[in-house]
Amino acid sequence: MIEARGLVKVYGGKPQKYAVQDISFTVRPGKVTGFLGPNGAGKSTTMRMIMGLDDPTAGRVTVNGRPYAQHKAPLREVGALLDAKAVHTSRSAWHHLRAMAATHGIPQQRIHEVIELTGLGPVATKRVGGFSLGMGQRLGIAAALLGDPQTVILDEPVNGLDPEGVLWVRNLARSLAAEGRTVFLSSHLMSEMAQTADHLIVIGRGRIIADASIQEILDGQGRARTRVRTGGPEGAQLLGRVLAGPGVSIEAREGCLLEVSGVEPRAIAQAALEQQVLVCELTPLQASLEEAYLDLTRDEVEYHSGALAGRPDAPDDVAAPAAAGRQS
Numbered sequence: 001m002i003e004a005r006g007l008v009k010v011y012g013g014k015p016q017k018y019a020v021q022d023i024s025f026t027v028r029p030g031k032v033t034g035f036l037g038p039n040g041a042g043k044s045t046t047m048r049m050i051m052g053l054d055d056p057t058a059g060r061v062t063v064n065g066r067p068y069a070q071h072k073a074p075l076r077e078v079g080a081l082l083d084a085k086a087v088h089t090s091r092s093a094w095h096h097l098r099a100m101a102a103t104h105g106i107p108q109q110r111i112h113e114v115i116e117l118t119g120l121g122p123v124a125t126k127r128v129g130g131f132s133l134g135m136g137q138r139l140g141i142a143a144a145l146l147g148d149p150q151t152v153i154l155d156e157p158v159n160g161l162d163p164e165g166v167l168w169v170r171n172l173a174r175s176l177a178a179e180g181r182t183v184f185l186s187s188h189l190m191s192e193m194a195q196t197a198d199h200l201i202v203i204g205r206g207r208i209i210a211d212a213s214i215q216e217i218l219d220g221q222g223r224a225r226t227r228v229r230t231g232g233p234e235g236a237q238l239l240g241r242v243l244a245g246p247g248v249s250i251e252a253r254e255g256c257l258l259e260v261s262g263v264e265p266r267a268i269a270q271a272a273l274e275q276q277v278l279v280c281e282l283t284p285l286q287a288s289l290e291e292a293y294l295d296l297t298r299d300e301v302e303y304h305s306g307a308l309a310g311r312p313d314a315p316d317d318v319a320a321p322a323a324a325g326r327q328s
């Protein structure tokens with residue numbers, strides 16, 4: 001279990017930079033919790049504070065009831081992959097893990113287990129300097145699991161991995177959670193988190209903007225739309241005019257097809273009945289998770305892409321690709 005209360009991190013310089021601004025959250029055991037946010041949102045800073053690598057400017061964070069530094073055997077409580085490149089490149093994977101195990105009183109048998117678990121067997125005696133990105137990530141995860149910790153923290157674990165590697169990390173995270181461990185993974189990709197996490201904590205510009213299950217995040221968008229297909233274009237036009245009003249958005253897709261938000265499907269059916277408009281289809285559409293995420297973080301991204309920068313409508317445009325990919 002990870003508990004953060006009133007956590008603040010300010011970096012020096014002028015002006016001072018709030019990397020994390022008064023955040024509180026709990027990461028519970030038995031679940032995969034995704035820590036999701038755009039680049040520069042404060043994910044790595046938060047994870048570094050959890051691991052005692054950065055001191056909070058204010059607030060407190062504990063792992064399994066205590067600050068990291070107060071655990072007698074921290075590697076057995078919490079294992080983390082924060083920077084996969086932070087290893088001696090001249091050492092072999094085996095030597096890297098053995099050095100860690102030796103300083104933490106971990107038996108050699110456990111080194112064999114994590115090498116087996118992470119598929120590093122064939123390269124265990126090779127120099128880490130020659131490792132591919134994927135092998136480096138696997139070694140970082142092996143190191144995180146070395147102490148058989150109750151809590152596992154992985155910062156962007158699928159970054160740079162091939163599809164097989166991504167699937168492997170996903171399955172590993174899920175199986176660790178199924179064993180009752182606390183699993184906390186960061187990512188800036190909703191598509192990845194949607195397939196791995198049970199619960200999401202969304203951060204933007206150092207503030208928590210959502211802390212909920214995936215379903216709750218979808219439900220909370222309030223952007224439910226309804227696809228309405230009428231018997232002919234005149235009916236669609238008439239219905240569009242009747243439904244129009246404050247808070248209602250109506251998009252004409254084709255002659256006979258409307259997408260309506262801000263009106264319940266039943267009220268649409270009622271209006272069609274009153275106007276004697278034949279309705280051939282009335283389908284509730286749910287916002288995609290990607291769309292929900294873009295909506296949540298629209299104002300929280302540090303930098304929009306160059307092509308959009310400077311345009312007054314930039315934040316709205318950022319959501320356009322997801323809107324185009326809406327699923328029914």
Ligand SMILES: Nc1ncnc2c1ncn2[C@@H]1O[C@H](COP(=O)(O)OP(=O)(O)OP(=O)(O)O)[C@@H](O)[C@H]1O
Nearest residue numbers: 011017019037038039040041042043044045046188
């Ligand atoms: N050592 C530092 N000194 C000054 N500013 C920093 C430092 N580390 C991080 N920051 C700033 O704090 C903010 C949060 O950074 P952080 O790395 O925690 O974000 P992140 O969500 O992990 O982003 P990314 O996905 O890009 O890694 C950013 O604006 C970053 O530039």
